[in-house]
Amino acid sequence: MALVVAGLVVLDCAEPEKLAAFYRELLDAEETDASANRVEIRGADGMRMAFRRDANATPPSWPRPENSLQVHLxxxxxxxxxAERRVVALGGRPLEAKDAPGPFEERGCADPAGHSFTLLRTPAIAPKRG
Structure with a gap:
């Protein structure tokens, strides 16, 4: 067995219940554990996330260059x-409006608490030639 086993991504926020609901809907996830200060979810593909209460949490200020991204999904x-319409309908927001050209198009977004993430278009895969 590995010395360290992959855990889960934990985001600090003021209202973990609300942020968990956003990601639960976005990822078609289910809640797996909850306490007064933490909510955990598991996405349909197995991705695990948790949201920890921090009354003093402030969102990252990305994309301003003087501050780090802190965490990025x-x-x-x-x-x-x-996908972008779904993010907005769930209370998130786009961070930039320009499309990146080419097979790896992406869009920056933020969840309702201000954590940034990127939506990446699935690249088309050409059929194998025999």
Whole structure:
């Protein structure tokens, strides 16, 4: 067995219940554990996240260059427009409006607490030639 086993991504926020609900809907996830200060979810693909209460949590100020990203999540999607609409409908917001050209198009977004993440378009895979 490995010395260290992968755990889960934990985001600090003022209202873990609300942020967990955002990601639960976005990732088609289920709540796996909850306490007064922490909520955990597991996405349909097995991704695990937790949201820890921190009354003094402040969102990162990305994309301002003088501050670090702090944490960054990438979510692979088939349809960027549909995924971005879903983010906005759930209370998130786009961070930038320009599309990146090429097979790895992406869009920056923020969850309702201000944590940034990227929606990455699933690259088309050409069929094998025999």
């Amino acid at each position: 990438d979510f692979v999607v088939e349809d960027l427009d549909a």
